[in-house]
Amino acid sequence: MISQNRTIGIGLSVFGCLFMFIGVLMMFDRPLLTMGNLLFLGGITFLLGIKRTKTFFFQKSKIKITSLFFLGIFFVMIGWTIIGLIIETIGFVGLFGGFLPSVLNFLRFVPGIGTITNHSVVKKISNFIGKKQELPL
Template identity: 45%
Template structure:
């Protein structure tokens, strides 16, 4: 499957958003970096999956707690409460995107070097079991 130009830009924006959020946390919860990271992440996600699918993703009734926490955390970062905002946002992120973690781990297990690391005895007991194709 090939990505369109819009989706490629979205992947870049999402990656920059995650980078800015990581830098914001590393710089002792710098509110400006966290805010820029949140904006870039949401813009990138919207460009990758589309506006309508993004709205449907966040408006799912079974994930409403995650949506409220995620956007509430972003709001707290914007009103200069970055530490509490990141904690609330992280909780919402886990609730929203937690279903994707087994898929991501399964993909990472197929990669040459990372797959060997994830199969190590000390690490593999904390990860979900591999799925049969």
């Protein structure tokens, strides 16, 4: 059973991604992007817990990638949205790229989305991405 903190974390992370998506659709609206970033970080903290979040973000091998991620968030907050999103995306892929194969394998079994991910072109790309099966935690 999922604990209450994890349920809140999933909700915050989903809303954070939704706000980020809407912020990009609204021509890089700074308040929406900032709110999405904060909700996403809060969701990750609720999902993992404070101690595991700290160890995930501040590992010695990932400190440069973490600094890129947080620098991108800072640039979005001060108003340099496009530059901030580019830097933040590089940091995001560096930090959470290890989770991508697991997410792709999960999406293959979701009704509706599974038909898209099982399409021949998307399947070739997802099989290429999903070759490494190790989680970063």
